[in-house]
Amino acid sequence: MTYSVAVSGASGYAGGEILRLLSAHPDIEIRTVTAHSNAGQPLVRHQPHLRSLAHLELQDTTPEVLAGHDIVVLALPHGQSGQFTDALADTPLVIDAGADHRLTDSAEWDRFYGGDFHEAWTYGVPELPVHGGTQRERLVGASRIAAPGCNASTVALSLAPGVAAGVIDASDIVTVLAVGPSGAGKSLKTNLLASEILGSANPYAVGGTHRHIPEIRQSLVAAGAVGDVRISFTPVLVPMSRGILATTTAPIAPGVSDAEIRAAWLDAYGDETFVQVLDEGEFPRTADVLGANTALLGLAIDRPANRVVIVAALDNLVKGTAGAAVQSMNIALGLPEGRALTVNGVAP
CATH class of the missing domain: 3.40.50.720 (NAD(P)-binding Rossmann-like Domain)
Incomplete structure (x- = not known):
């Protein structure tokens, strides 16, 4: 048909x-x-x-x-x-x-x-x-x-496995995203002109004002988050036409081992085609996902800070x-x- x-x-x-x-x-x-x-x-x-x-x-x-x-x-x-x-x-x-x-x-x-x-x-x-x-x-x-919203799905895909498995605490999430200006649409805006963004990195929607925050919270609640889902979300406009690189951290839940943490993401995405977890110690680049329907995730466990670090790359338009x-x-x-x-x- x-x-x-x-x-x-x-x-x-x-x-x-x-x-x-x-x-x-x-x-x-x-x-x-x-x-x-x-x-x-x-x-x-x-x-x-x-x-x-x-x-x-x-x-x-x-x-x-x-x-x-x-x-x-x-x-x-x-x-x-x-x-x-x-x-x-x-x-x-x-x-x-x-x-x-x-x-x-x-x-x-x-x-x-x-x-x-x-x-x-x-x-x-x-x-x-x-x-x-x-x-x-x-x-x-x-x-x-x-x-979905591109930033919202990037952060939600980054965190949802850990939330669903109970290995992270969703009450203290911090995410910083490097994003290309195509995510803002094609309308003519002064802050998106090449002369304004080339050679510069510019934060925007700082301090809990970005519209994708409630969408992320909604996804994490659907994944099983218990209690308040609190997110500090800071997007930064960078001079690449498309792409998102999101670095997201969250506290490790009490009594959780390193093996249990990594297993949460591998269990969630191990059989997925378009969301892939990289090998331990590897982290993605936006250059590797341009034009692809792929989200690549790198995972680190920062025990001194007691936080999980997830670095995600995807093409915001794909x-x-x-x-x-x-x-x-x-x-x-x-x-x-x-x-x-x-x-x-x-x-x-």
């Missing part, structure tokens, strides 16, 4: 990456692409690397244009996807790459986003440990999927967003999970 797809926000970074992946998917026909201010223009004017889709023209993002497809992917700015929920009620599968359907707590939505709150959809991080298994089981047959969406789509449709996805990055 071939599934017809419409992708909104197709002129942006996330929309473009979704299109790149879907263009190689044998079960998908990309029938419609939409945009807002760029409607009426050829797709390749804004995504010149997508040569196989040169025949497509960007249409207006309206319910009428998006309706009538088997799958609709909403790659819109936060707060804009929810308006299409009711209008797409007859669409068999809708995937939201924005934040509108990620959070279960309306108070958290009000605090970090504001505007109308919309119900949470099935979270699109298949490997994430949850009570009784992984998020993968919840995605089987899903009709509404919320793709495993962080578009790849997670396509992987979750495959699971929901009963297709091979890795179809149109690769573990291989691009080098140099």
Whole structure:
């Protein structure tokens, strides 16, 4: 069976990456692409690397244009996807790459986003440990999927095995992330200009203000965190177009051995294709995951500080967003999970 797809926000970074992946998917026909201010223009004017889709023209993002497809992917700015929920009620599968359907707590939505709150959809991080298994089981047959925030899924995947196994304390998490500016979208912003970021590293959303914090807490509670989940989260903008390198630490639970700590991550991800734990003493680079649907994790045990250190690298546009969406789509449709996805990055 071939599934017809419409992708909104197709002129942006996330929309473009979704299109790149879907263009190689044998079960998908990309029938419609939409945009807002760029409607009426050829797709390749804004995504010149997508040569196989040169025949497509960007249409207006309206319910009428998006309706009538088997799958609709909403790659819109936060707060804009929810308006299409009711209008797409007859669409068999809708995937939201924005934040509108990620959070279960309306108070958290009000605090970090504001505007109308919309119900949470099935979270699109298949490997994430949850009570009784992984998020993968919840995605089987899903009709509404919320793709993750890239920073949020990076940190959640880093910590969830330790939380689920009870080997770390989730009440004192510290994470610092080096992130590429593509995670902020394609809109023109002065702080994202090359002249502003080249040769510089710039922290932002410091002091508990980043919007992905409640999403991380939600994932860790689903993994079995007991008590308060407290996170000190500091992202740093660095001059690489894409990629995340997250260094996350948490206290070691009392009485836990080094072997038990490492076993928690190996048990969680040992059989996974797209989340891989590196050998002891090895740590990932963002260069090794560019273009891949792969998250690489390095684990260290810092006994003098009584903390576990997890270093995670992934491509924010692939495993962080578009790849997670396509992987979750495959699971929901009963297709091979890795179809149109690769573990291989691009080098140099």
